[in-house]
Amino acid sequence: MKEDNLIVDESYAFALEVMRISKLMRERMEYDLASQFWRAGTSIGANVEEAQAAQSRADFRSKMSIASKEARETHYWLRLTKDGNILPPTETLPALEQIERIIRILTSIVKSSA
Secondary structure (H helix, E strand, O other): OHHHHHHHHHHHHHHHHHHHHHHHHHHOOOHHHHHHHHHHHHHHHHHHHHHOOOOOHHHHHHHHHHHHHHHHHHHHHHHHHHHOOOOOHHHHHHHHHHHHHHHHHHHHHHHHOO
8 A cells, every 4th residue: 555655754754863863852851751652662663663554444443543643642742842842943833744745644544444
């Protein structure tokens, strides 16, 4: 599925962005936030990758659903980072746009795989 390949690429690119932003958070000594953001943000792509080798349609949907939940959690941490003035908007707004796009794609995949 073309959309599935898109989400593989998008989630991988976003994981790289998560790594970069997490490093900035750690430089500002926001270790707990950086860890939560890292865990949730990199989990999206890991679950998307697992879904590519799903044993059944239900397994595929389950992995994509988990990725969707992790994306929403990541969105939450990123919003806190922006609204709490931990990082400037120039560092957070592009990532917020990216994660919102990922959430839309994952929502579409989960709905269409039901």
